[in-house]
Amino acid sequence: MKRFVNLISLAFLSWGLLYVPDSQASVTSPLDGVNAFSTATDDITDLPDSPQAQRAAAKQLTIPSSSPIPLEGYRWPSRQITVYMATQDHQVQVAFPVAVKKWNQTKAVHLHWIKSRQRAEVIVTDGDLQTTGNSNVGYVTSQLGSTETQFNPDTHAMIRAKSTLDAAKLRYVNRQYRDHVAEHELGHALGLAHAPEDYQSVMIPRNIRRGISKLDRQALRNLYGLN
Incomplete structure (x- = not known):
């Protein structure tokens, strides 16, 4: 068995934003102040020969304290990151290229598009994400986006990520919010x-009213060793 398979590698599932429309009348969301995302772990055994896995096993990366x-x-071992x-x-x-451009403008990383899904480090897609509701109190909450990442916990190196937007639910918001x-x-x-x-x-985690901020740029530059 190859070396990478012997590493204890985890997948981290991070649920993104919540959109809380009224299903009957104007109400306050009972999710206000509640942790609105979940996590999951799993072993990685399907990427032993991938370039991402080889880089993730190469050396330990520094994460700011x-x-x-x-x-x-x-984080990613390289600031050059491929997207499919x-x-x-x-x-x-339309939304994901805007987001790629905005993160590239931080100059902390350079995301660039490729045509091979197998070789991509980040995959962006759409999907039907979880919806929960309670007709008794008149609210429905819907996940608008989620991101799943695979990483090596020994080296802190990212291996692969998949970001998903729920296209059907996002049709109820304006383009700027969708971009955010x-x-x-x-x-x-x-x-x-x-x-x-x-x-x-x-x-x-929810009700975003602005895009990438100065704090976000500073955090990303710190993470990738530029400050």
Whole structure:
């Protein structure tokens, strides 16, 4: 068995934003102040020969002990990161390139598109994400986006990430908000965690009212060793 398979490698599932529309009348969301994302772990055994896995096993990466925005605890071994578009939904196809451009403008990383899904480090797509509801109190909550990442816990190196937007639910929001959701999910794919609700950050877990902020840029540059 190859060396990488022997490593204890985990997959981290980070649920993104919540959109809370009224299903009957104007109500306050009972999810206000509640942790709005979940995590899951799993062994990685299907990527022993991939370039991503080889880089992840190569050397231990430094993660800053403090940051303007919370960090997930891992990052990509290289600042050059490949992205593959795996959706035919037009709105998602528009939102993710905007998000890629915005994160590239931080100059902390360079995300670039490739045509091979197998060789891509980040896959962006659309999907039907979880919805929960309670007709008795008149609210429905829907996940608008999620990001799943695979990483090596020994080296803190990211191996692969997949960011998903729920295209059907995002049709109820304007284009700018949709772009911010894509920025939020790619933030997770780059190694940023959720920010507290009172921060000026695209990484707050719900009700985003702005895009990538100065704090987000500083955190990403710190994570990739530029400050």
